[in-house]
Amino acid sequence: xxxxxxxxxxxxxxxxxxxxxxxxxxxxxxxxxxxxxxxxxxxxxxxxxxxxxxxxxxxxxxxxxxxxxxxxxxxxxxxxxxxxxxxxxxxxxxxxxxxxxxxxxxxxxxxxxxxxxxxxxxxxxxxxxxxxxxxxxxxxxxxxxxxxxxxxxxxxxxxxxxxxxxxxxxxxxxxxxxxxxxxxxxxxxxxxxxxxxxxxxxxxxxxxxxxxxxxxxxxxxxxxxxxxxxxxxxxxxxxxxxxxxxxxxxxxxxxxxxxxxxxxxxxxxxxxxxxxxxxxxxxxxxxxxxxxxxxxxxxxxxxxxxxxxxxxxxxxxxxxxxxxxxxxxxxxxxxxxxxxxxxxxxxxxxxxxxxxxxxxxxxxxxxxxxxxxxxxxxxxxxxxxxxxxxxxxxxxxxxxxxxxxxxxxxxxxxxxxxxxxxxxxxxxxxxxxxxxxxxxxxxxxxxxxxxxxxxxxxxxxxxxxxxxxxxxxxxxxxxxxxxxxxxxxxxxxxxxxxxxxxxxxxxxxxxxxxxxxxxxxxxxxxxxxxxxxxxxxxxxxxxxxxxxxxxxxxxxxxxx
Numbered sequence: 001x002x003x004x005x006x007x008x009x010x011x012x013x014x015x016x017x018x019x020x021x022x023x024x025x026x027x028x029x030x031x032x033x034x035x036x037x038x039x040x041x042x043x044x045x046x047x048x049x050x051x052x053x054x055x056x057x058x059x060x061x062x063x064x065x066x067x068x069x070x071x072x073x074x075x076x077x078x079x080x081x082x083x084x085x086x087x088x089x090x091x092x093x094x095x096x097x098x099x100x101x102x103x104x105x106x107x108x109x110x111x112x113x114x115x116x117x118x119x120x121x122x123x124x125x126x127x128x129x130x131x132x133x134x135x136x137x138x139x140x141x142x143x144x145x146x147x148x149x150x151x152x153x154x155x156x157x158x159x160x161x162x163x164x165x166x167x168x169x170x171x172x173x174x175x176x177x178x179x180x181x182x183x184x185x186x187x188x189x190x191x192x193x194x195x196x197x198x199x200x201x202x203x204x205x206x207x208x209x210x211x212x213x214x215x216x217x218x219x220x221x222x223x224x225x226x227x228x229x230x231x232x233x234x235x236x237x238x239x240x241x242x243x244x245x246x247x248x249x250x251x252x253x254x255x256x257x258x259x260x261x262x263x264x265x266x267x268x269x270x271x272x273x274x275x276x277x278x279x280x281x282x283x284x285x286x287x288x289x290x291x292x293x294x295x296x297x298x299x300x301x302x303x304x305x306x307x308x309x310x311x312x313x314x315x316x317x318x319x320x321x322x323x324x325x326x327x328x329x330x331x332x333x334x335x336x337x338x339x340x341x342x343x344x345x346x347x348x349x350x351x352x353x354x355x356x357x358x359x360x361x362x363x364x365x366x367x368x369x370x371x372x373x374x375x376x377x378x379x380x381x382x383x384x385x386x387x388x389x390x391x392x393x394x395x396x397x398x399x400x401x402x403x404x405x406x407x408x409x410x411x412x413x414x415x416x417x418x419x420x421x422x423x424x425x426x427x428x429x430x431x432x433x434x435x436x437x438x439x440x441x442x443x444x445x446x447x448x449x450x451x452x453x454x455x456x457x458x459x460x461x462x463x464x465x466x467x468x469x470x471x472x473x474x475x476x477x478x479x480x481x482x483x484x485x486x487x488x489x490x491x492x493x494x495x496x497x498x499x500x501x502x503x504x505x506x507x508x509x510x511x512x513x514x515x516x517x518x519x520x521x522x523x524x525x526x527x528x529x530x531x532x533x534x535x536x537x538x539x540x541x542x543x544x545x546x547x548x549x550x551x552x553x554x555x556x557x558x559x560x
Contacts, residue, residue: 011053011056011057011060013057013060013061020065047075048078048079049073049075049076049077049078049079050077050079050080050082051071051073051077051080051082052077052079052080052081052082052083052109052113053079053080054071055069055071055082055113055124055142056113058122059113059116059117059120059122062120062122063120063122064120066120066121066122066181066182066213067121067122067123068122068123068124068125068148068213068214069117069122069123069124069125070124070125070127070174070175071124071125071126071127071142072127072129072171073126073127073128073129073130073134073139074129074130074156075130075132075134076130076132076133076134076135081107081109082107082109082110082113083107084106084107084135084138084139085106086133086135087101087102087106087133087135087357088101089102089133089356089357093354093355093356093357094352094353094354094355096294096296097294098294098295098357099290099291099293099294099295100294102137102357102360102361103137103290103291103357103360103361103364104137104291105137105138105141106135106137106138107138110138110139110141110142111141111145113142114141114142114143114144114145114146114203115145115203117142117145117146117213118145118146118147118203118211118213120213121181121182121213122146122213123143123146123147123148123212123213123214124142124143124146124148125143125148125149125150125151125174126139126140126142126143126148126149126150126151127151127153127167127170127171128150128151128152128153129153129156129163129167130153130154130156131155131156131157133356133357133358134152134358135358136150136152136357136358136361136362136365137357137358137361140361140362140365143201144201144365144368145201145202145203146201146203146213147183147201147202147203147211147212147213147214147215147216147219148201148214148216149201149216149218149219149365149369150362150365151170151174151498152358152359152362152365153166153167154356154358154359154362160470162470162471162472162502162503163470163502165500165502166500166501166502169498169500170498170499170500173497173498173500174498177216177217177218177498178217178247179214179215179216179217179247180214180215180242180244180245180246180247181213181214181215181244181245181246181247182213182244182245183211183212183213183214183215183242183243183244183245184205184209184210184211184212184242184243184244185202185209185210185212185221185240185241185242185243186208186209186210186240186241187208187223187238187239187240187241188238188239188241189225189236189237189238189239190231190233190236190237190238191229191231192227192228192229192230192231192232192236193225193226193227193228193231193236193238194225194226194227194228195208195223195224195225195226196224196225196226197223197224198210198221198222198223198224199221199222199223199224199284199288199368200219200220200221200222200368200369201219201368201369202221212244215242215244217496217497218369218371218494218496218497218498219369219370219371220280220369220370220371220372220375222280222281222284224281225238231262233262234261234262235259235260235261235262236259236260236262237257237258237259237260238257238258238260239255239256239257239258240255240256241253241254241255241256242254242255266312266316266317267316267317267331270313270317270330270331270333270334271331271333272333273331273333273334274333275333275334275335275336275337275340276340276372276376277372278334278337279337279340279341279344279375279376279379280372280375282302282305282341282344283344283349283367283368283375283379284367284368285301286298286299286301286302286344286349286350287349287364287367287368289301290349290350290364291364295350295352298350299345299350299352302341302344302345302350303345305341306337306338306341306342306554307554307557307558309330309334309337310328310329310330310338310554310558311558313329313330313331314329314558317331327555328551328554328555328558338550338551338554339380339538339547340376340379340380342537342544342547342550343379343380343422343537343538344379345544346537346541346544347363347367347378347379347537348360348363349363349364349366349367351543351544352543352544353542353543366378366438370438371496371497374438374494374497377436377437377438378437378438378439379537380422380537381422381435381436381437381438381535381537382419382435382436382491383419383420383421383422383426383433383434383435383436383535384416384417384418384419384420384433384434384435384436384487384491385417385420385426385431385432385433386417386431386432386433386434386483386484386487387428387430387431387432387433387449387453388431389417389483390415390417392415393415393416393417393483393487394414394415394482394483394484394486394487395414395415395483395486396412396413396414396415397409397410397411397412397413397414397415398411399411407419413490414486414487414489414490416487416490416491417487420433421538422535422536422537422538422539423536423538423539423546423547424533424536424539427444427446427508427536428446429446429447429448429449429508429509429510429511430446430448430449430450430453431444431446431449432444432445432446432449432453432457432484434484434487434488434491435532435535436491436501437501437535438499438501439501440501440502440503440504441488441491441492441501441502441503441504442503442504442506442532442535443473443484443488443503443504443505443506444506444508444532445463445466445505445506445507445508446463446508446510447463447507447508447509447510447511448463448510448511449463451463453480454466456476456478456479456480456481457473457476457480457481457484458473458474459474459476459481463507463510466505466507467505468504468505468506468507468525468528469504469505469525469528470502470503470504470505471503471505472503473485473488473503488503504528504531504532506528506529506532507525507529508529509529
């Protein structure tokens with residue numbers, strides 16, 4: 001509560017000593033409070049939002065004990081020190097000034113407040129659900145420096161069951177996620193190697209000590225190393241130590257030690273490189289260039305990285321330095337690196353063209369925090385072909401655990417089909433495909449799909465009767481419907497993650513486009529199809545080459 005003189009720095013709050021109660025003894029009172037929450041502001045007509053005062057109140061309550069603040073917002077703050085204004089997206093979106101004008105913080109309060117929270121062991125998590133602009137770029141500073149996370153729900157509508165389900169699942173998963181508290185992390189290296197930069201959501205207390213008020217399960221961190229002296233040993237060591245408090249109050253330390261062999265041969269370095277980790281590392285450097293310079297500089301940098309890696313391999317490793325007519329060459333373990341880095345350039349984070357700044361900022365936040373497995377899927381979506389999947393797919397695996405498969409098979413868990421290439425050429429007009437992008441699930445139905453497929457999966461007589469849009473599959477009592485629903489549910493199970501993707505049903509083009517419910521006349525359905533097609537990152541777009549053309553261009557540049 002703000003005092004009558006409207007002094008934002010002079011707040012009246014409950015005593016922190018009375019806030020912390022024993023859950024077992026006070027459970028009924030807590031449940032009563034939660035059940036009555038919806039009625040407290042039922043008749044409130046005010047649209048003003050003073051987030052800074054609310055944050056300061058929460059800080060005062062938690063300052064002595066630490067903990068978490070969860071901010072759920074449906075409007076942009078328009079009062080107090082945290083006041084934000086709508087930025088002029090029209091004049092700068094897609095232009096050189098987009099990064100510095102739209103993707104950086106618009107109010108210094110949020111970063112300075114986040115630093116204060118970190119010092120008092122308070123994490124801030126943001127759940128931003130609105131149908132309009134919220135300035136994700138500014139508000140995400142709160143989680144960034146307190147080891148929290150920003151969860152963004154664009155075009156969220158409280159009257160839409162699918163939107164409510166997604167928000168409810170993710171908030172519930174977040175509240176029940178296991179975390180560690182009051183953590184600090186330090187990385188040590190052998191002589192001759194130095195930790196140069198750190199990337200992720202935390203605050204650096206000193207040059208080598210990272211502070212996490214809470215240590216979540218669904219984030220990752222990148223450390224950039226520098227060789228500053230000659231290494232005279234055959235093996236170098238890296239040690240990461242995390243000191244933390246468990247949720248049971250135990251103070252613990254976890255130490256991870258890694259030993260790597262040293263080689264003077266460049267071919268050994270290439271042969272041992274991990275293309276997924278390299279992609280993760282360069283995504284962080286591209287984010288840094290975006291925020292400090294421009295999106296163009298980030299895209300140019302990623303293109304240069306690919307050329308440099310291929311050029312050094314050709315000059316230093318390929319026997320005889322082959323002529324210009326030979327194909328591009330790279331070690332087997334790095335063959336997907338050009339595809340991953342080009343897909344990264346096509347990602348909504350760096351994509352050319354007009355992209356709403358809240359969407360781009362949210363994507364940049366994801367790139368900066370996602371664990372490698374999910375980050376790769378965010379860059380290069382998983383596409384499962386369902387109409388011709390093996391008989392065992394969509395059913396629980398009955399054999400012994402097998403982690404050697406491309407998709408590991410675990411006893412009792414649903415078996416997923418193997419993924420296919422993310423290109424429109426892989427999609428048959430009569431097929432059924434599940435496309436997973438981390439943010440969404442698209443169930444793509446070919447425009448020429450047989451009536452039997454429409455009947456088994458959707459319970460309708462033809463493709464024309466399938467309702468496109470954000471819907472769940474009907475529960476039908478047949479083998480195909482059950483298997484498809486099992487695969488969708490399995491895909492949604494992000495272990496260690498709170499995410500829950502909405503399902504969008506998309507109807508693809510048919511041999512006779514006008515036969516698909518007049519789709520050419522419905523702009524919303526066309527937009528949905530185009531949105532789904534943007535996940536096919538190997539294809540050519542208005543501003544980017546297709547993957548095959550991209551490889552051809554790389555070859556020309558390297559030979560030149």
